[in-house]
Amino acid sequence: MIHPVILAGGTGSRLWPLSRQLNPKQFLKLTDHRLSMLQLTVGRLDNVNTTTPLLICNEEHRFLAAEQMRQAGFDNAPILLEPCGRNTAPAIALAALELIKGAHQDAEDPLMLVLAADHLIQDVSEFENSIGRAAALAKSGKLVTFGIVPSHAETGYGYIQRGSELGSEGFTVNRFVEKPDQSTAQNYLSSGDYFWNSGMFMFGARRYLAELELHRPDILAICQAALDQAQADLHFTRISESIFSECPEDSIDYAVMEKTDNAAVVALDAGWSDIGSWAALWDALPKDDNGNSLTGDVIAQDTENTLVRADNRLVATLGVKDLVVIETKDALLVAHKNNVQNVKKVVEQIKNDGRHEHMNHREVYRPWGVYDSIDNGNRYQVKRITVKPGAKLSVQMHHHRAEHWIVVSGTAKVTNGEKSYLVTENQSTYIPIGQKHCLENPGVIDLELIEVQSGSYLGEDDIVRFEDSYGRV
Template structure:
């Protein structure tokens, strides 16, 4: 039995403006019209003798992750919440400790299949065959990584040099090497001895912890202490923030894989990509005869080798080539395909200028539904709010703003001070400044309403919560 561990942290800043800090690439439908990258990762586990996945994600993504897992058929998905990012070695340690503890006195070391939530794998059968090849090695105590058979000289990936052949497509790891320059990458490709480092692993939970104790006991000790002081909230495991914040940052490659004498690699040729940039997405996308990949409302004239994603309006191109054009409701990116690695510099500048476009989209997801900030100005803001059936916003009040609610469809159950009443289609209600209030959808269809806020300060931090069914403070 394999225990899948899916790492769903990270912000994917090189895929801005589609990927944002509060809605990063692993939760986006980048390569599939129906499923997000996380959901595709979960789907490719079907057919493997495996337990339900264990997810590791950031605290701020917990409801988004839980909802997408629910949509994938896991209503009570197990999710470990990292209060802050500390790279992959501590994250995997938390999962290994959790699995080892659950195994209790079992003689068999639980096998962890560590996957990233934001990778594309086109050939699922080859991926599953690679896992099957790795299981005997992991049972023998090897720490197995999966190396991707390179299709070209790539400078954006680390490499693994193969050593002695173990069996079939599995080898001893000779060495790990950093991202090379183009000349070195071409030599690696020509030699046939090098594989791309995928960041996927299979090993025993206790075996990994033993190697971590040997090479980075400081990381292990802090992870143990942070998990001992963790709290359970719904189906989330909240790692102790004050303890975990003291943990050193380190990747599993540096902390363990480059130091252990038990590293093995399985060659994998499965149409893999980490979709690390817009040019990488263009590489794996279906294209028209001119080499274009379009999504959304796009009109092109004399356009070639261009990626366009139109989210909310018509995007027209004339006489362009080798561009990336990404349109969202609040931002537009135009970049040459050769310069897309620099998109993260734009994100850094947005942060530095105190703007908000790196943080979230105009549409913001909440555990109860979603809101879209459709207009704002001096002392007012207008939102379109959708509340799922049975969902309820927190009991709250605001110091600086009043709110008007106009129901467009469905029925709202409103608590307004001491009064509780229903508001139906084409009806409205008013919430004064300082009034304790809440909003609930008691019906079986979505509740949609328009909220008009007015006041001297309209920030999302002007919320005093008194009660919340989702555990928010």
């Protein structure tokens, strides 16, 4: 049995404005209009003999991750919550320790398949075949990485030089090399001895921890202590922040794979991409006769080799080529494809200017539903709120704002101070400043309402919670 471990902790700032800090690319529908990158990742394991995937994500993404796993058919998928990012070596150590904790001491070493949540693999059958080859090597004690057969001289990836053959399954690893310049990348491609470094792995959990103890015992010790002090919360496991924050940051490549004498590489030629930029997404998507990839309400006249994504309104292009145009409710990106690696600089400027467009979309997902900030001005803000059937917001109060709720559809159960009552379609209610209150949906259809906030301060941090069903402070 294979134990999938899905790393879902990245922020994906190179895909701004679609990817945001609180809604990064692994949770977005980029290459499929129905499924997110995370859902595609777990879905391609359907024909592999695996246990329920173990997900590792940031604390701030926990409800988004849990909901997407539920939609993918895993209602109670185990999720490890990292209180802070410390790169892949510690994250994988936490997963290995968790798997061993649930395995009998005398049982076979749990076989881990470590996957990134935000990669594209188009040939699922070939991917399944490569897992079989990797499993054979991993069971023999190898630490296996998946090497992507390069299609061109790429300078954006690290490379793996293969060594001697290991039967028909794979090769030893001669060396790992950093991202090369164009000339070096061309030499690697011409030699036929190099693979792109995919960041996907397979090995026994105990085997990985033994190598980590040999090469980075400091990381292993802190991960063990942090997990020992972890707290269970529903199907989440909250790792101790006070301990884990002291863990050194290191990738599995630097910490283990470049140091071990037991590294192996399995070739994978399956239409892989890490979708690391808008140009990479354009490469991966279907295109029309003019080389354009168009999503949404788009009119493209005299336009070539361009990516346009319009999520909310009509976008028209005229007399352009080699552009990326991404429209969201609160931001618009227009960039040349050759410059998309510098989107991070835009994000940094947004942060430095004290703006918020790097954090979240206008539409914000919560465990109880979603809200859309449709308008705001001096001392007021208007939101469209959707509450899922049976869901309940926290019992809370605000020091600086009052709220008016107008029900558009469904039925709301409102707690307003000492009173509790129902509010139905076309009815409204008022919550004064400082009043303890709560909103829930007792019905079987979505509750939709308009909330009008008014007051001297309207920030999301003006919330005092008294009770919460979702473990929020």
